[in-house]
Amino acid sequence: MNGNDLSTAIRNCLGEFTSYSDELGELDRALGDGDLGITVSLGAAAVEEALAVLPADSTPAEVVLACAKAFANANPSTMAALVAGALLAGSKVWGPSTSLAEGQIGAFAVAAAESISQRGKSKIGDKTILDAMFPAADALVNAPAGGSALDAAINAAEAGVIASKELQSRRGRASWLQERSIGLQDPGATAFLRFLQSWKATNTKAALITAGENIK
Amino acid sequence: MKKIINEPSAFVDEFVEGILLAHPGLLKTPGSDRRVLVRADAPIAGKVGIITGGGSGHLPLFKGYVGRGLCDGVAIGNVFSSPSSAQVLEATKAVSGGAGVLYLYGNYGGDVFNFDLATDMAELEGIATLTAVGRDDVASQPKERAADRRGVAGIMFAFKAAGAAAERGDSLEQVAAVAEDIIDNTATMGIGLSPTILPTTGKASFDLDDGEMEVGIGIHGEPGFHRGAVETADRIAETLMERLVADLGLTSGARVAVLVNGMGATPLEELYLLFRRVHQLLTEQGISIDKNYIGEYATSLEMSGASISLLALNDERLALLNAPAESPFFKEA
Numbered sequence: 447m448n449g450n451d452l453s454t455a456i457r458n459c460l461g462e463f464t465s466y467s468d469e470l471g472e473l474d475r476a477l478g479d480g481d482l483g484i485t486v487s488l489g490a491a492a493v494e495e496a497l498a499v500l501p502a503d504s505t506p507a508e509v510v511l512a513c514a515k516a517f518a519n520a521n522p523s524t525m526a527a528l529v530a531g532a533l534l535a536g537s538k539v540w541g542p543s544t545s546l547a548e549g550q551i552g553a554f555a556v557a558a559a560e561s562i563s564q565r566g567k568s569k570i571g572d573k574t575i576l577d578a579m580f581p582a583a584d585a586l587v588n589a590p591a592g593g594s595a596l597d598a599a600i601n602a603a604e605a606g607v608i609a610s611k612e613l614q615s616r617r618g619r620a621s622w623l624q625e626r627s628i629g630l631q632d633p634g635a636t637a638f639l640r641f642l643q644s645w646k647a648t649n650t651k652a653a654l655i656t657a658g659e660n661i662k
Numbered sequence: 663m664k665k666i667i668n669e670p671s672a673f674v675d676e677f678v679e680g681i682l683l684a685h686p687g688l689l690k691t692p693g694s695d696r697r698v699l700v701r702a703d704a705p706i707a708g709k710v711g712i713i714t715g716g717g718s719g720h721l722p723l724f725k726g727y728v729g730r731g732l733c734d735g736v737a738i739g740n741v742f743s744s745p746s747s748a749q750v751l752e753a754t755k756a757v758s759g760g761a762g763v764l765y766l767y768g769n770y771g772g773d774v775f776n777f778d779l780a781t782d783m784a785e786l787e788g789i790a791t792l793t794a795v796g797r798d799d800v801a802s803q804p805k806e807r808a809a810d811r812r813g814v815a816g817i818m819f820a821f822k823a824a825g826a827a828a829e830r831g832d833s834l835e836q837v838a839a840v841a842e843d844i845i846d847n848t849a850t851m852g853i854g855l856s857p858t859i860l861p862t863t864g865k866a867s868f869d870l871d872d873g874e875m876e877v878g879i880g881i882h883g884e885p886g887f888h889r890g891a892v893e894t895a896d897r898i899a900e901t902l903m904e905r906l907v908a909d910l911g912l913t914s915g916a917r918v919a920v921l922v923n924g925m926g927a928t929p930l931e932e933l934y935l936l937f938r939r940v941h942q943l944l945t946e947q948g949i950s951i952d953k954n955y956i957g958e959y960a961t962s963l964e965m966s967g968a969s970i971s972l973l974a975l976n977d978e979r980l981a982l983l984n985a986p987a988e989s990p991f992f993k994e995a
Contacts, residue, residue, distance in 0.1 A: 511786070515748070518779055522746035527775035530747070534782045565778055618771075 448545040449504040453497045455649045456513065460490040462644035470640070473633035477620040482633045485521045489529075492520035506546050510537040524618065525634065528562050528575075535561035551595070555583035572616035573627065575634030578603040582642065596646055603639040610635055663859045663866075673861045674718045674740055681725060685990040688729055692756035698749050700735035701728055704757045710828040710837045711735065711757035712764045714821065715750060716773050717742040719858070720881060722991040723960040724767070727818070729989030732825035733766065741861060741963070742882050744772030750780035754789055762790040762834030766824055766841050768813025769797040792834055794841035796820055798850040798971060800909045801878025801886050814881050815923040815960035816848040816971035819983070822994070826985035844979065849909040851902045852969030854879035854925065855892065858962045867965075877901060881925070881962045881969075895932065899939035902970045907947065910974050914948030919955070919983060921971040926961035928968050933957065936968055953983050 447455070464487050471483025496516035500509065510533050518530035536554035540546065559579040568574045570581075581602035589595030615627035623630075667673060678696045682689060690702050705711065714724045715737035724736045734757035737745035754763050763784065765777045774795065781791045796813030803811045824841040832840065854876040857866040867883040870876060875893070878886020893901070912918065922937045924930070933956050944951055952975050960969075973979065987994040 515783070519746055519748045522744065522748075522776060524772060524775050527747060527779045531775075531779050531782055534779075534786075565775065 447506070449506045449509045450502045452506045452546070453500060453504070453509045455645070456509070457494055457497055458648035459641070459645045460494055462648050463641055464490045466637070466640040466644070470633050470637050473631055473636055477615060477623065477627060477630050477633060479619055481521070481523055482525060482637065485523045485526050486637065488520040489517040489526060492516040505540075505542055505544050507537040507540040507542065510534075510540075525575075528566055531565050532558035532561045548591075548595075549587075552583065552587035552589070555579070555586050555599075559583050566617060568617045571610075571613060573610045573613040573620065573632050573635075574615075574617050575632070575638050577610035577613075577632065578606040578635035578638040581606045582638070596642065596650070600639070600642045600646060603635070603642055607631065607635045607639050663864055665859065665861060667861055670861045670864075674738070677718075677721075678725070678738075681990065688988075688990055689725075692735075693752055695749060695752060697738050697745065698735070698752045698756070699725055699728055700753060700756045701730070703730075704734050705759040706734075706757075707759045708761055708831075709734075709759045710761045710764060710832065710834050711754070711759060712766055712821075712824055712828055712837070713737070713750065713753050713757060714765075714767050714817075715739075715745045715753070715777070716767055716770065717744060717882075719963045720960055722958065723815075723817070723881075726991030727821045727825075727989055729987065729992070731829045731985055731987030731994065732821050732989050732992060734763075734828075739772075742867075744770070744776050747776045747779035747783060750777055751783045751787075754780060754784050754791070755787060758789045762792065764824060764828070764834060764837050764841060765791055765793040766817070766820060767795060768817055769795045769811060770813070790834060792838040794820065794824070794838055794845060796845055796848075798845065798848040799852075799878075799880060800849045800905055801851050802880065802884070805909060812880050812884070814850045814852065814971075815921060815969050816850040816973070817845075818921060818955070818959045819848050819919060819971070819973045820844040822985075822987060822992075823979060823982035825987060826982040829985065829987075840982065844973065844982075847910065847974040847979070848971060849906045850921075850969050850971040851877075851905050852879050852881070852923075852925065852967060853877050853886075853898055853902070854883065854965055854967035856927065856966045858883055858926070858965040861963075867962075875967075879965075879967060881960055881965075883962060883965065895935035896939045898968075899936045899970070900943065903940060903943050906970060906972045907949075910972060912947070912949055912972070912974060916949045917952045917975040917980070918944065918949055919953040919973040919975055919980075920944075920951050921955040921959060921969075921973075922957075923955075923960055923969045923971065924958045925965040925967040925969070926958065927964040927966040930957065933968055936970065940970060952980055 474482035514533035585598040585602040735753035737749035796817035798816030
């Protein structure tokens with residue numbers, strides 16, 4: 447996968463991902479300040495705009511960097527800043543390479559999760575996006591050769607979202623709810639799961655055959 | 663609620679425009695975004711740059727501290743909202759003189775996340791950054807959680823000292839160390855008598871009954887640790903000073919800088935009443951005041967109330983406070 451393939455894949459994914467904006471906004475209204483839906487929809491639109499004007503010969507890291515900048519500035523929320531920082535941390539792992547080998551996606555995901563952990567001063571079990579991200583990153587890194595790393599990551603993220611539902615929120619506005627946060631589903635972790643599911647729905651071979659026009 | 667205001671949504675951009683028109687020789691905007699301001703002589707080759715920023719509504723924080731011997735640039739957001747990482751980056755690029763840039767701002771989640779992201783972006787531009795975060799509000803967390811305290815008026819001392827260190831040619835690491843040293847030795851506590859009215863909503867940011875005061879209030883109206891009947895100026899000074907002197911562990915023979923800060927709607931006369939009692943209390947304890955500042959240094963729109971900050975002094979810190987500085991708001995000859 448070169449930079450142009452990655453750019454196309456991201457845009458495919460975001461079209462599907464924004465359809466979850468309302469769901470994410472609702473979850474965030476219950477636990478946070480309710481702006482996650484806006485962050486996702488405005489952020490996705492800004493990313494698509496940025497990628498549309500990026501040179502076709504950009505490296506994968508340059509593609510991700512453009513995404514990070516666009517996402518951070520579209521709606522400068524805490525979530526947007528953390529995600530943008532995570533994308534930058536992940537892109538550093540790739541360096542200047544012009545095409546991605548199999549193992550590099552996992553390394554990206556680990557670096558991205560660690561960035562959010564460090565910047566957000568949070569860890570697994572705090573009921574944040576990390577409850578989906580770290581297990582998914584592990585699954586990507588440890589996926590057997592030839593197996594579906596993406597399926598393994600989706601399963602791991604989903605298990606993380608479900609498990610964290612019963613936890614008490616420890617970070618951010620959600621933590622102010624204290625034990626009333628128990629039983630509510632974390633919007634950040636859900637967003638990460640929906641992103642992976644959107645990727646699968648739009649970028650696996652079966653999805654691409656039906657999408658036709660999108661791939662060149 | 664009455665305000666001298668035009669379109670509420672234009673409030674920030676219009677007051678910044680006023681500042682720029684009033685001080686054309688001192689400040690400039692590097693790009694089209696009025697919320698990013700830098701010194702008129704930026705960038706200065708070989709000098710460490712200092713960037714601050716935060717929400718609007720606190721003048722002279724943050725824009726009032728941009729100038730010679732102080733900060734080099736500032737990025738502000740909406741009232742009580744963080745600037746974006748892009749704005750911080752724009753300010754960074756405009757002041758970078760090749761010696762690196764220090765980010766010096768108050769400890770609030772949104773600001774931290776956006777400045778942190780700006781450090782990533784600056785690195786991609788080849789600009790080295792370090793960060794020092796003001797955390798002087800002793801009411802916001804106990805001593806053992808000092809790292810989580812809010813940053814309030816006492817950050818002025820850090821602007822002054824770090825600005826002087828940068829001006830004399832210190833390296834990025836040295837300027838950051840000066841800022842950290844000042845922050846570690848600064849303690850602030852405030853009281854509020856009446857709330858702030860937000861321009862966009864026209865609503866009070868918190869409720870406080872007539873005859874009540876909030877002890878330990880933050881500069882966005884964050885609740886303190888005690889709400890009770892309004893007390894005399896002397897009694898208020900005693901309450902605040904007891905906490906501040908204990909927090910810094912000051913004993914007889916210590917030297918301090920004192921800042922008595924008005925929150926936006928409190929008369930100077932009342933600030934001098936507070937300072938009078940502060941002076942008496944410190945003198946009784948054998949602590950000398952080597953430097954004092956009385957006025958509005960960090961406000962919360964029209965909140966009425968005041969804060970007292972103490973900085974424990976040594977020769978080095980005092981020399982940095984006494985170094986020349988000039989901004990539209992701040993002057994040290």
